[in-house]
Amino acid sequence: MNGTQILTLGLGLEAPWTLKDQHLDTAVSPHxxxxxxxxxxxxxxxxPECGKACPAHDFxxxxxxxxxxxxxxxxxxxxxxxxKCPDHGIKRVEVPWARxxxxxxxxxxxxxxxxxxQQAPTPRGARWRITRFLNFARExxxxxxxxxxxxxxxxxxxxxxxxxxxxxxxxxxNARLEGMNSLFQGARSRARGYRNEGYFITMIYLIGSPVGxxxxxxKST
Numbered sequence: 001m002n003g004t005q006i007l008t009l010g011l012g013l014e015a016p017w018t019l020k021d022q023h024l025d026t027a028v029s030p031h032x033x034x035x036x037x038x039x040x041x042x043x044x045x046x047x048p049e050c051g052k053a054c055p056a057h058d059f060x061x062x063x064x065x066x067x068x069x070x071x072x073x074x075x076x077x078x079x080x081x082x083x084k085c086p087d088h089g090i091k092r093v094e095v096p097w098a099r100x101x102x103x104x105x106x107x108x109x110x111x112x113x114x115x116x117x118q119q120a121p122t123p124r125g126a127r128w129r130i131t132r133f134l135n136f137a138r139e140x141x142x143x144x145x146x147x148x149x150x151x152x153x154x155x156x157x158x159x160x161x162x163x164x165x166x167x168x169x170x171x172x173x174n175a176r177l178e179g180m181n182s183l184f185q186g187a188r189s190r191a192r193g194y195r196n197e198g199y200f201i202t203m204i205y206l207i208g209s210p211v212g213x214x215x216x217x218x219k220s221t
Contacts, residue, residue: 007035011066011076011105014096014144016043030073035066037078045093047085048100056081057090064098066105076105099140106140110150113137123168130161183207 008019021036039045044053059079066074076097082090097105104112113133120126137154141147157164184204 007069011035011037011097013037016040016045017078017096024072030071033069033072033074035074035076037076039081045081045083047083047088048091048094049085049088052085052087054083054085056093057084058082060092062095064103064105065108066097067107067111096144106147107150109140110137120168123165126165126168127161130157130164134158180208 007022011019013019016039017037018039019035020038023034023036025032025034043056045056046052047054059081062078062080064076066076068074078095080093080095082092084090092100094100099106099109102109113136117126117129117133120129134154134157137150141150184207187203187207188200
């Protein structure tokens, strides 16, 4: 899979849309990645009212904020047509990566809604926001095949909503455990594995214990 294919997958592009050009500007901070999407000339576009394939009447250039690619701020550009439908007249075509009228891609909007949940002041408010978020996200992704992983994540959130809400009821966190686990897994990777579990357990004790602090104290006395 080449870079263009990876970016196409990340954008959730569907026919007739294809990624035509990309430009990374490292002269600005943060770096900016601009992706240009087009449809081939002569393509037919579905009427947003009836779905009938219709020719393009004219085009308007639009820009959407997309999720960052690594540390690069990403913007999507496309010439969006108005379809000339014999039954419904001239209608703006809906693009698969964004909601009608939005300046943000679907994935950006979903990410921001998750941040909105985190900012809830109370458990009751969090539960209400989770419900609103699930309804919003499911409507947004609909039956888009490339967003199937997002649909799966939404189902997991719905099943474990009560556990998520405990975050507002308890000051406990597993952040320290996750941090320690990353150190343990890093040690295993550097050693290319261990002869047996005993060696690995010993290394975990050495990494997780305050041996360094004890040695420093001994040196200072």
